[in-house]
């Protein structure tokens with residue numbers, strides 16, 4: 001009986017300590033994607049990358065490796081912030097200038113604007 005209470009306590013503690021992260025990941029973010037001179041106003045959650053969202057909506061976003069190596073998916077972040085899962089090609093200066101690998105980028109702000117035409 002004591003072990004069951006301990007396990008239940010650990011599960012509840014884990015859930016409570018991560019609830020902010022869970023809520024944030026589930027909340028949708030507003031994102032504008034500009035590609036081939038077309039603008040798409042979409043919503044997304046942190047569980048997918050910007051490239052995955054673009055492809056889901058049949059946006060003709062460029063990509064190749066989808067592993068953060070080739071930079072074919074390069075885009076300019078004009079508004080908002082992202083977290084890249086992997087970046088083996090962009091320099092710190094390029095990242096600071098707003099360039100992102102869209103295949104690795106997940107939103108960390110509530111509103112984003114990503115431009116594929118500006119690169």
Ligand code: FES
Nearest residue numbers: 064066071073103
């Ligand atoms: S598709 Fe190769 S880095 Fe994104």
